[in-house]
Amino acid sequence: MGAQLRVYRRRIRSVQATKKITKAMELIASSRIVKAQQASDAALPYATELIRSIGLAAAHTPNINHPLLATESTVEGEQRAGILLITADRGLAGAYSTNVIKAAERLAENLTERGITPVPYIVGRKGESFYRFRERHIEQAWTGFSDDPTYDDARNVADVLIKDFLKPDTEGGIDEIHVVYTHFINRVKQDVRVRRVLPLRVVNVPVGESADPITGGDEHGGQAALPLYDFEPGVEAVLDDLLPRFGTHLVYTGLLLSAASEHAARQRAMSSATENAEELIKTLTRQANQARQAEITQEISEIVGGADALASANAGS
Amino acid sequence: MAELTVRLVATDKQVYTGQASLVVFETVDGQMGIMPAHSPMMAILRDAPVLIRTVDNGDLYAAVHGGFVTVDGNTVIILAESAELAHDIDTDIEKRVEAEIGTPADDDEASKARLKRAQVRLSVAAKSTTTTGLR
Structure with a gap:
C-alpha cells in the first residue's frame, strides 16, 4: 500500500473516533x-x-426603608457596581461563555462611562480564566457547579453578594449588583441577559385599597384588597x-437558566x-479512493512500461 | 367544616399540597397551631418539624429548614429553603452526617447548621414511625 493511501486511511480512522465522541457528548447534553x-x-x-409574600409584607410597611431596597437618595462618593458573571466550567459549548463575557464587558464599559467602577464576581471556570489571563482583578469566583447548580450553591454566591452590598462604601461596599446570565427560551434559542438584582424594587400597594392586580413592577405584582x-x-x-x-x-434562577442554556449550547x-x-470523512474517503486509483x-503503467522496455530490448538484439 | 389548603413549597420543588384540619409549626417566637378560619398571618419558622394533620391520611411530618409561613383565609403556604416529608428522609444518611460532625466547634457555623438539619430530619423520621395511622 502506498504511503499516501496509508495517511488518508489513518486520518479517516481518527476522524471517525472523534465523531463517536462528539456524538456521545451531543446525546448527553441533550438529555441534560x-x-x-x-x-x-x-x-x-x-x-x-415568595414574590406574593414580599408584596404583602411590603404593603404593610407604610414607609419601607430597607438596606436591600432602592432608595431615592443618591449615594455620595465612589460608586461601585458588582457584576455577577455566570459562565460554564467546561468548554466545548460553542460561544456560550464568550457571549456572556462579551455582554459583561459591554456592561462594565457602560458603567465606567457613567463613573461607576465595575467589580467582577464570577461563576464558572471559563469566566475566571478569561479574567486571570488578562490579569484583571476578580472580587470572588466560584467554580464546579455551573452545569448542575443547587440552592446551596446559589446561597453561597448570594450571601457574599448581599454581604458586600450591605458593607458601607468606605469599606469597599458595592452600590448595585447586576447578574449577567444566559436566559433559556427553548432548545434553539438562548439570550444573554443582564438583570439588576440589588437593590430590589418593590411596588408599594396600600393596605385595604384595591389595586390593579397586574401592576407592572420589576418583580413584584400588586395585590387586590389586602x-x-x-x-x-x-x-x-x-x-x-x-x-x-x-x-x-x-x-x-440565573444559575438554573444558565445551566440549561449551557447544555443547549453544548448540544x-x-x-x-x-x-x-x-x-470530513466523506472528503477523506474520496481522496483515499483517488489515491488508491492513482x-x-x-x-499498470509501470508494468506496461517494463514490458515495452523488455520488448524493445529483445527486438534490438 | 372548612378545611385548610396546605402547600409546602421548597426552593427546588413543591413538596406537598393537600387538605388538612391542622398545621403545627414552630415560629421564632414559639409553637403555633393553625386551624381553619385563622386570621391572616406571616411568620418566620425555626428549623423544626412541621405537623400537617391531613383530612384523609392522618398526621404528616415534614422537616422544614429556612421556613416561612403565610396564612391567608384557609390557605397555609409554607416556603422553605429545603423541606422533606418523613418518608423521604434517609435516616442512615442523616445518622452518618450526625456522627461525622460530632460536636462542632463554636465558630463552625456551617457544621452546626448541617448538624441541626440532620437532627431535625431524624426527629421527623422518628416521629412518623411512632405515630399510628401513617404509611
Whole structure:
C-alpha cells in the first residue's frame, strides 16, 4: 500500500473516533437539557409564593426603608457596581461563555462611562480564566457547579453578594449588583441577559385599597384588597428575612437558566461537530479512493512500461 | 367544616399540597397551631418539624429548614429553603452526617447548621414511625 493511501486511511480512522465522541457528548447534553429545564420549572412555585409574600409584607410597611431596597437618595462618593458573571466550567459549548463575557464587558464599559467602577464576581471556570489571563482583578469566583447548580450553591454566591452590598462604601461596599446570565427560551434559542438584582424594587400597594392586580413592577405584582396580616415576630423582621431570600432566588434562577442554556449550547456545538466530522470523512474517503486509483494506474503503467522496455530490448538484439 | 389548603413549597420543588384540619409549626417566637378560619398571618419558622394533620391520611411530618409561613383565609403556604416529608428522609444518611460532625466547634457555623438539619430530619423520621395511622 502506498504511503499516501496509508495517511488518508489513518486520518479517516481518527476522524471517525472523534465523531463517536462528539456524538456521545451531543446525546448527553441533550438529555441534560431536559433535566435542567425541569429543575428551573420546579423552582417556579417557590418564586411565585415568595414574590406574593414580599408584596404583602411590603404593603404593610407604610414607609419601607430597607438596606436591600432602592432608595431615592443618591449615594455620595465612589460608586461601585458588582457584576455577577455566570459562565460554564467546561468548554466545548460553542460561544456560550464568550457571549456572556462579551455582554459583561459591554456592561462594565457602560458603567465606567457613567463613573461607576465595575467589580467582577464570577461563576464558572471559563469566566475566571478569561479574567486571570488578562490579569484583571476578580472580587470572588466560584467554580464546579455551573452545569448542575443547587440552592446551596446559589446561597453561597448570594450571601457574599448581599454581604458586600450591605458593607458601607468606605469599606469597599458595592452600590448595585447586576447578574449577567444566559436566559433559556427553548432548545434553539438562548439570550444573554443582564438583570439588576440589588437593590430590589418593590411596588408599594396600600393596605385595604384595591389595586390593579397586574401592576407592572420589576418583580413584584400588586395585590387586590389586602386583609390585615399579623406578623411573627414583626413586619420588619419578616421583610428582613424575605428580601435576602428573594436576592438568593434571583441568583438561583440565573444559575438554573444558565445551566440549561449551557447544555443547549453544548448540544448544538457537538451536533455541528458531528456533522463536520461526517463531512470530513466523506472528503477523506474520496481522496483515499483517488489515491488508491492513482496507485493502481501507476502500477499498470509501470508494468506496461517494463514490458515495452523488455520488448524493445529483445527486438534490438 | 372548612378545611385548610396546605402547600409546602421548597426552593427546588413543591413538596406537598393537600387538605388538612391542622398545621403545627414552630415560629421564632414559639409553637403555633393553625386551624381553619385563622386570621391572616406571616411568620418566620425555626428549623423544626412541621405537623400537617391531613383530612384523609392522618398526621404528616415534614422537616422544614429556612421556613416561612403565610396564612391567608384557609390557605397555609409554607416556603422553605429545603423541606422533606418523613418518608423521604434517609435516616442512615442523616445518622452518618450526625456522627461525622460530632460536636462542632463554636465558630463552625456551617457544621452546626448541617448538624441541626440532620437532627431535625431524624426527629421527623422518628416521629412518623411512632405515630399510628401513617404509611
